[in-house]
Amino acid sequence: MAELYSQQTLHYLDILLKHGNFTKAAKDLYVSQPHLTQTIKRIESDLGAQIINREITPLQLTAAGKLYYQYLVAAENKKEQFRQQFFQYTNPGKKVIHLGVLSSLGSFLLPIFLPDFIKAYPDVTVELHEDLPERNESKLLNGSLDFFIGQNPETISPNLKTIHFGKHGYYALIPECSAFYQPQQFLISDECIPMKTLLSEPLVLTKRGSAIRRQVDYLLQKYKIQPNIVLETNNIFTAVNLAKANAGVTFFTESIKVFDNHRPFNIYQLPLELLSLDYFISYDTKKILDPIELEFVTFFKNAISKLL
Numbered sequence: 001m002a003e004l005y006s007q008q009t010l011h012y013l014d015i016l017l018k019h020g021n022f023t024k025a026a027k028d029l030y031v032s033q034p035h036l037t038q039t040i041k042r043i044e045s046d047l048g049a050q051i052i053n054r055e056i057t058p059l060q061l062t063a064a065g066k067l068y069y070q071y072l073v074a075a076e077n078k079k080e081q082f083r084q085q086f087f088q089y090t091n092p093g094k095k096v097i098h099l100g101v102l103s104s105l106g107s108f109l110l111p112i113f114l115p116d117f118i119k120a121y122p123d124v125t126v127e128l129h130e131d132l133p134e135r136n137e138s139k140l141l142n143g144s145l146d147f148f149i150g151q152n153p154e155t156i157s158p159n160l161k162t163i164h165f166g167k168h169g170y171y172a173l174i175p176e177c178s179a180f181y182q183p184q185q186f187l188i189s190d191e192c193i194p195m196k197t198l199l200s201e202p203l204v205l206t207k208r209g210s211a212i213r214r215q216v217d218y219l220l221q222k223y224k225i226q227p228n229i230v231l232e233t234n235n236i237f238t239a240v241n242l243a244k245a246n247a248g249v250t251f252f253t254e255s256i257k258v259f260d261n262h263r264p265f266n267i268y269q270l271p272l273e274l275l276s277l278d279y280f281i282s283y284d285t286k287k288i289l290d291p292i293e294l295e296f297v298t299f300f301k302n303a304i305s306k307l308l
Contacts, residue, residue, distance in 0.1 A: 007076060007079075009039075009043065009072060010069075010072040010073065010076055011029075012025075012029065012036065012039060012040070013051075013061075013069060013072070015028050015029050016036070016040070016052070016059065017059070017060070017061065018234050019058070020057065020058020020059050020060075021057070021058060021059060022036055022037050022059075040052055047064070047068065049062070049064040050062050050064065050065070051064055051065030051068050051069075052065060053065070073135070073138075077138070077139060077142050077144050080139070080144045081142065081143055081144050094123075094125065095121075095123065095124045095125070095292055096124070096125045096126075096127055097124060097125070097126045097127070097146050097147065097292075097293065097296055098127050098129060098144065098145045098146045098147075099126055099127065099128055099129065099145065099146065099147050099148075099149065100128075100129040100130075100131060100135075100136030100137075100139055100140060100145045100147070100148040100149070101128065101129075101130060101136070101148070101149040101150070102130070102131070102132065102133055102136075102150065102211075103130040104235065104236045104237060104255070104256065105149065105150065105151060105255055106128065106130060106149070107255075108254075108255030108256070108257075109149060109255065109279065109303075109304075110128075112303040112304075112306075113299045113300050113302070113303035113304075114126065114299075116299060116303075117295070117296060117299040120295070120299075121292060121295070124292060129144075129145060132210075133148075133150050133210075133211060136148045136150070137150075137156065137157060137160070140160060140282065140283065140284060141157060141159060141160070141284065143284070146283060146287075146293065147281055147282065147283050147293075147296070147297075148160075148281070148282050148283070149279070149280070149281050149300070150211065150279075150280055150282070151211050151253065151255075151277040151278060151279050151280070152211045152214070152215065152277050152278055152280075153278060153280040153282065155214075156280070156282055159284065159285055160282040160283065160284060160285060161282060161283055161284070161285045161287075162280050162281075162282040163280060163281050163282070163297065163301065164278045164279065164280035165278065165279050165280070165301070165304045165305065166278060167272050167276040167277070167278060168253070168254055168276060168277050168278070168279065169253075169254050169269055169270065169272060169276060169277075170212075170215075170251055170252070170253055170254075170269075170270045170275040170276065170277065171251070171252055171253075171254070171258075171267050171268060171269055171270060172193075172198060172249055172250070172251050172267075172268045172270055173240060173243040173244065173249065173250050173251075173252065173258065173265055173266075173267060173268075174188070174198075174249055174265060174266040174267075174268055175243050175244065175245075175246045175247070175248065175249065175264070175265045176246050176264035176265065177202065177246050177247075177248065178201050178202075178248075178249055179201070180193055180197075180198065180201070180266070180268075181264065181265070181266060182266055183264070185266050186260040186266065186267060187266070187267050187268075187269075188266045188267065188268040188269075189269065191268070193268060195219065195223070195270070195271075195274050196223040196225065198249065199216075199219060199220060199223060199225050199227065200225055200227075200228070201228070201248065201249045202228050202230045202247070202248035202249065203216075203227055203228060203229050203230065203248050203249055203250065204229075204230060204231045204232075204233070204239050204242045204243050204247050204248040204249070204250040205227075205229055205231075205232055205233075205239065205250065205251075206232070206233060206234065206235070206236055206239055207232045207233065207234055210234075210236070211277065212236065212251060212252070212253065215275055215277075216251055216275075219274065219275065228248075230247060230248045231247055231248065236252055236253075236256055237256065239252070240252055240256060240258060243265065244258075244261075244263055244265050245263075246264070246265075251270070251275065253277050279304055281297060281300050281301075
């Protein structure tokens with residue numbers, strides 16, 4: 001019965017839902033496909049209900065599975081809360097800042113301010129929680145995180161204090177298969193490509209729920225386009241690499257660095273009035289920041305201001 005409540009089970013389900021089939025998920029988890037299948041079947045047997053709908057592709061949670069998944073997330077959050085609260089008794093006087101961020105965004109933003117903060121406050125431990133934005137927001141609201149760094153704060157809970165910094169740009173990666181591809185060019189800077197026509201190209205997009213996908217979906221609705229989405233992925237780096245390999249057009253933020261590696265694709269900067277992002281840092285409105293936490297926010301603000 002221990003499997004029903006383990007962190008490993010939550011991880012297994014996350015990876016299984018990410019890939020949508022047992023074979024790819026098992027490969028990602030470095031376990032055999034029969035082991036993963038039997039693990040899920042044992043859990044379903046103990047629960048007395050199916051949690052994975054195997055009749056559709058990609059695999060999805062059943063109604064019972066969604067309830068079980070929510071329970072696992074809540075249990076994991078509760079355990080994290082206890083660990084943080086208990087830390088003060090095992091490490092008196094030790095300051096820990098729990099920071100939530102999407103891994104792809106963190107790879108861009110964290111290096112521009114976190115090393116300097118750590119040098120200035122060597123006795124402070126920063127613990128990273130690299131997770132999806134909605135999960136990090138939930139953790140922030142239940143007290144498992146001190147801060148959450150993200151992009152596009154429009155949908156953030158009103159119970160969170162949000163400090164944002166202004167508009168930054170998006171880019172389109174245009175592969176050789178696109179009608180807009182220009183040979184022997186890397187950056188397209190002096191062309192005005194109609195957004196409606198660009199969105200009608202074959203697209204490689206991140207899955208629903210990501211900040212980028214929400215904005216792209218808004219444009220698709222605005223222009224009343226039925227998109228030709230050839231591939232979806234949870235990882236923006238995967239989307240960019242697929243587009244570079246000629247799978248279709250994709251959209252990415254300036255936090256994703258794309259270099260000219262002599263492959264046939266173009267980079268096109270989109271007009272800010274059409275697609276933009278706004279980096280932010282947020283915390284609970286009920287939280288009173290101590291001097292070190294105020295300094296943490298200041299380090300982040302100063303670093304982001306240099307990007308503008």
